[in-house]
Amino acid sequence: MLKIGITGGIGVGKTVVSRMFALLGIPVYDSDARAKWVMRHDEALRQELVAAFGQETFTEAGELNRSYVASIVFNNPERLEQLNGLVHPHVRQDFESWVKAQEGKPYVLKEAALMYESEAWRQMDQIITVYAPLDVRLKRLLQRDTHRTEEDIRAIIAKQLSEEEKMARAAHVVYNDDQRLVIPQVLTLHAQFLSHGNN
Incomplete structure (x- = not known):
């Protein structure tokens, strides 16, 4: 395919x-939407993010605390690279799984x-x-x-x-x-x- x-x-x-x-x-695989989904639902990634950025990375309801994460990475290229380095491999795996589910297209x-x-x-x-x-x-x-x-x-x-x-x-x-x-x-x-x- x-x-x-x-x-x-x-x-x-x-x-x-x-x-x-x-x-x-x-x-169509929407990387931005799927990255948000993966950050919320992939337990291994959640643990990696908390270890890297602290408990405030997620709200008490379990949602990604976007404004908190943005405040850390927006003007800090090293921290942004760290965030992307954690998230992107999980999104790549998610994409591969998604592709397998599109058989016949x-x-x-x-x-x-x-x-x-x-x-x-x-x-x-x-x-x-x-x-x-x-x-x-x-x-x-x-x-x-x-x-x-x-x-x-x-x-x-x-x-x-x-x-x-x-x-x-x-x-x-x-x-x-x-x-x-x-x-x-x-x-x-x-x-x-x-x-x-x-x-």
């Missing part, structure tokens, strides 16, 4: 593109913002990068994330791998730039992946 990764920086519209594939009947998609940073690209056969120029991303994010300032958004973007590098490393680019229609691009890729699976 073909495993296709889909990535791109904040505000490019990865999730919109992933949903289009989902509407075509393709299973022509291909699957894994949506991940940190496709390269987490080494998740190594599990993929091909990568799609979704691209949008910075001004379009800023406009979208200021409308969507009303709690964030432009400065906040630029700080997040500055910490992510550059779009140029993501595009250079990807087999396919979907342009979600408000200039080109996205659906025809998705349908073209879908047809390619189906024909690849039938060869």
Whole structure:
């Protein structure tokens, strides 16, 4: 089964593109949502996180204390690397289990913002990068994330791998730039992946 990764920086519209594939009947693994699930439900990982970041990592109700963890890692690259180093291997295992459950599907998609940073690209056969120029991303994010300032958004973007590098490393680019229609691009890729699976 073909495993296709889909990535791109904040505000490019990865999730919109992933949903289009989902509407075509393709299973989509949402790395961000699954990472949250794994952090809550994988007992071994929970113990590793508490050992690394303290009891406050989880609330009394057993939920991940996101604001506490964010306060530790946001401006501390070493601690962020430590967090990712604990979480990403468990998410990779979860993805492999999930893929086995999708038997009979022509291909699957894994949506991940940190496709390269987490080494998740190594599990993929091909990568799609979704691209949008910075001004379009800023406009979208200021409308969507009303709690964030432009400065906040630029700080997040500055910490992510550059779009140029993501595009250079990807087999396919979907342009979600408000200039080109996205659906025809998705349908073209879908047809390619189906024909690849039938060869």
